[in-house]
Amino acid sequence: MLNKTTDTLRSYGFQVEMDDFGSGYSSLNMLKELSVDRIKLDLRFLTGPGFEDKGQIILSYLIQMFQLLGIDLLAEGVETLEQANFLKEKGCVEMQGFYFHKPMSVIDFEDII
Template sequence: MKNEEHVKQTIGELKKMGIKIFIDDFGTGYSSFSYLNTYKLDGLKIDKSFIRNISAQSENASITSAMIKMAQLLNMEIIAEGVETLEELEFLREHGCHHVQGYFFGKPVCAGEFEKRLREKEN
């Protein structure tokens, strides 16, 4: 991120290939609101620390709903990571989150196991 012009050019080339660009772990670490203006991003990936216990922690609920609303106003997609409960999933659906991922749907598996499960669903 030190060479802004190079990053912009690289993002542009990736987008020409049909690759969508998201800010990962938005709200923590090195993610910055300035990136929303600087780079042509497709969306935000909300960090799991905001999703965890969302129904019990009103601060997480407020921050997450604000991030979703902001992304919607900027015509960006939203991915919430770390969804582990039905309550978390329902909260995200109610607030218009586009995509979710987490252990609620399944734990990570190797490529071979994933292929096996996919083939079982096809049959």
């Protein structure tokens, strides 16, 4: 049923994204069952204890897996140059987070562009 809905949306030009991958209902099992165009990676992969060790290994393989599956990846919660460089080095080119800019109003955004 869900794949039928996503296929219909795609036929109208929409893309299907899975948000907060790595938390809650966004899981590897969902990737087997649902065809998505983009994954938004939960920021917890980049922050907190373990990023220096296990987190980097897990993230490296996730990025590689998404590339092999033809799924675009957006890393949320990038807060440091180190995180941005790590992601770029591994092939993740879409990122968002405080490292790039803090949230702002539409008026402030228009002022900086």
